[in-house]
Amino acid sequence: MIAAPVASAGALDVERIRADFPLLARRVHGKPLIYLDNANTSQKPASVIEAVDHFYRRTNANVARAVHALGDEATSAFEASRDKLARFINAPSRDEVIFTSGTTQAINLVAYSYALPRLQAGDTILVTQMEHHANIVPWQLVGARTGAKLKVAPITESGELIVERFIELLTPEVKLAAVTHVSNVLGTINPVAQLARECRKRGIPLLVDGSQAAPHLR
Template sequence: MTVKPSHPSVDFDVQRVRADFPLLSRTVHGKPLVYFDNANTSQKPRQVIEAVDDHYRKHNANVARAVHLLGEEATAAYENARDRLAAFINAGSRNEVVLTSGTTQSMNLVAYSYALPRLKPGDAIVTTVMEHHANIVPWQLVAARTGAIVKAAPIDQNGELIVEKFFELLTPDVKLACVAHVSNVLGTVNPVREIARECRKRGIPLVVDGSQALPHRPVDVQAIGCDFYAFTGHKVLAPTGTGGLWAKREHLQAMPPFFGGGEMIREVRFDGTTFAEPPHKFEAGTPNIAGFAGIGAAIDYYQSIGFEAIRAWEYELLTYATERLREIPGVRIYGEAKEKEPVISFLVEGAQAMDMATLLDLEGVAVRSGHHCAHPLMQFYGVPATLRASLAFYNTREEVDAFIAALLKVRKLLM
């Protein structure tokens, strides 16, 4: 990442925003909380919390199974989430959005409903070294069952995908390509439009993991040109256990169901079952209805602020935090891509990541330590783990200062 000099604060009323997030006002171990673990899960504004509370207080019922008013209201809230998500990512149709528990379920849906029936010995799936395990393990599982193989495109030391090498791997045996829009460890933004264009030239469907992109930038799946786009609700201010999969209509029509059960059928007979039309044929069982009511409120919240303001503020925070970290002797930052989102993975020479995170927590600072569900990436850099500070638009420069002060204190204790 090329870090520009710090500039005066953008016109962003972060204190007004923070007032909407109840958890940000709490203390941890007697210290004001500094929450820098947003790539793991975002905090929730009161508007989302109130939407979930309102559902359980006033509208609690199951979806699509009752003609009474509560059932109609629950169904309306659930389907409204589909409408809102479809508009949020610019899907061509609401029926291209399957509601899931998050990216992991979405990836497994593609793996078992799309890839598994099509793979055979000698086929290949291409992914990259920087992927989250959710964009590696499902492909390994279906490859093992079919005789296919998984190939990984390399990255450089700056944490950028070597795009030419990715394209070289797109040989005629490749039946699926998979890439993160944004790396959860490095913050690297991958050129997904360019990758999608090259995949289309070769007739290779592309799956994009959008978990880390959706919280920070507007996403237009039609403009990207991919075949599948997976995302997670709890990283975009919404409740846990929510998310979705966007897929081209023709893929959803051709894919068999992954889960069987109630609500995904037209008629069940012992001599054969007929299934509902997409997306409902992929939504067996009772979903997290209250959680999806919260997604609508989360999207409203993003739109009330606007991504232009969010991106400007987060860029300022990323720039400032990166500059401050570089002032600390012995700090190595992993991920210096030219374009990245507000995620900083780093290590301090002579200190273990877990020890640092534990002591930072005692100072009220919440960061992530470990392999971040990215073992191959850790192996590439030759480290078992890193510390990861991931920022959001409700964080402040003062929190960055508190984080740096805590880090200096902890470093002194461990040296």
């Protein structure tokens, strides 16, 4: 019998973390489940599952529309989560937090409500070679309807953005830049603060796909 290693001070306690996720107690093909697809769909810890369960058992009602007790409770919980998220992502105002079904819908919301009415033939949208399809296809579709073109900043063989080239491509015809903070495929962390400064100097709006970064980085 081999004893489990004892976690040293400051070491990552993998077993404790696994215990937070009920689904990881499953066995698949006769072996403990090892799940490596979190960049696609993350499993939910017990606290999240319990919070959702509690809501449906105790508070389920329409938010911001129902005037009865459950409606008030649901609205209060909904708005409190907006405040928590604003603090978590360091948003200057709770009014900057908009709930969507996910990052794909969020990017499409920007593409069709912001970019579509503003772009025209001759304009350019700058993305990088490492973008998820959700941060490419919306711009292609908007470009097809407006005449705007997609420009792609290259990456190195090791999967890192060539920052100097990205900055060089921020030419006057670029009306929007869209870049992932952390690649879901490569794990590359892009210097979005630097990219944002360069875009701001030129008056170019920057969309950051932060879906992979938010759980891991400040």
